[in-house]
Amino acid sequence: MSLLVVGSMAFDSIKSPFGEVERVIGGSATYFSLAASCLSPVRLVSVVGRDFPKKTIEMLSSRGIDLEGLKVADGETFHWKGYYEYDLNTAHTVRTDLNVFRDFAPSLPAAWRETPYVFLGNIDPRLQLDILAQVRNPRVVALDTMNFWIGKSPQLLREVIRNVDIVIINEAEIRELTAEFNLVKAARKLMNMGPGRVVVKRGEYGVLQMADGEVFAAPAYPLETIYDPTGAGDSFAGGFMGYLASRGRAALTEMDYRLATMYGSAIASFTVEAFSTERLQGLSLEDISMRLSAFRSLTEFRV
């Protein structure tokens, strides 16, 4: 089934202990779409400037990503500049140029209003609410957010949270959002705000997923070379939602959500092996399935 994503498309300039790149392709919606497109048809809602490479747009389209909701606006594409130190779990922002993203007012193509799976990427909660108002009876809506919005628009953010099924969020951010350090308690607090399921991203430590009466812990894949963690969280979300959308009309079970977590983790583990979206662009189902087997042997034990 189809999966709608709204989020940013960007140029990223990144420095890490392993190298430096200038104005490479980035953005939460870009990573998400590429990851999800391995598993399900994707509908992308975003905005870029006239400077965004046609070649990239063609590449996204060739991966089966429907770009009818992508607006090309006069002006420059959103630009993020940041760096990582050895602790690759923490991104340090040097500057953010919103550019065409400043006036972004997402509007869904009429045919997209009944998309069953919806992912609200990490953008202004006002825009997330805009999208929510435009979709009709979605089956599953998931949300990502970040400290910037938790601090700046707490009321609007709570309103979005009240109306989604799943929150996918960083460890530090769920602690900030709920004012609770213990993750089990923090997840319960967050679920009391509305969503039935919380997925906590812990960077190189993997993912902790909680729903009523269920807890699932998935490690991250222990990689020997992590070049650039940018986009890992968005790729995770893309794989997660892509897997759910691929289940068709079947009722979603706890095991589906767990497997979604593993697909997300597998795809994210490829993202960080190269700068930008490089590794994702050529990713095959076979690559993913091999990584899933590796995850299985990584976590397997028999009592």
Place this chain on the structure above:
Amino acid sequence: MSLLVVGSMAFDSIKSPFGEVERVIGGSATYFSLAASCLSPVRLVSVVGRDFPKKTIEMLSSRGIDLEGLKVADGETFHWKGYYEYDLNTAHTVRTDLNVFRDFAPSLPAAWRETPYVFLGNIDPRLQLDILAQVRNPRVVALDTMNFWIGKSPQLLREVIRNVDIVIINEAEIRELTAEFNLVKAARKLMNMGPGRVVVKRGEYGVLQMADGEVFAAPAYPLETIYDPTGAGDSFAGGFMGYLASRGRAALTEMDYRLATMYGSAIASFTVEAFSTERLQGLSLEDISMRLSAFRSLTEFRV
């Protein structure tokens, strides 16, 4: 089969966001022995002062811990004072009074020299070498250490490491010891120094275990109430080694080491639920087996 441990017995004074305790029972060998004694016979080598409670010695003995190697010396017992902030992964030391531990020269009862399983707790590498010189053909020797010894006695520590089979070590400490941030690379570097297996303790994020061609990731149990993380690492090591020792004469397989990791994780998850060794003292095999099942459902997924 029998399991020998050498390490500290102590009084701990601890402050955490969840309470404060003065001069409660602590020490690496105490936690280790109590944890291991759930699974195998334990031989304890340590020293306490005349002020150490007889009641505690009786309690240890009643758990099947052989205390022939415990010296009661004139003077006061080792005392550690520290605190935790909300990040319970990091212990902050306020003071360390070595007391009777300063002149500790461990000497093995003659009948203990052929103990098949040996754990060298986190003490001066000089003492660890002392013990190694006294045991004959041990089957498995494991070692714990800490930043203090990595900085103070790097040469002696390397000599111990060269002569053990397994190193059980904190995440920050393996990075410091190997001067390598990436854990996969760090573990390989450490294995190149001698041991065939490295077990990295990551606090609330669980354990990463590596051996030639094998990687195993185990989460920590997501607890709602962690009162005091003191002794979690030692309890883990006790459960780990206790399980290996319980395997009798069977050749140890990768699955044995994985299960050892899960036993260690299960027992450690009880330790942190109360201050001091309180929770460990009454721990039954049934408690542990229920927690192991919970771990299984925590990590299970089917591809």
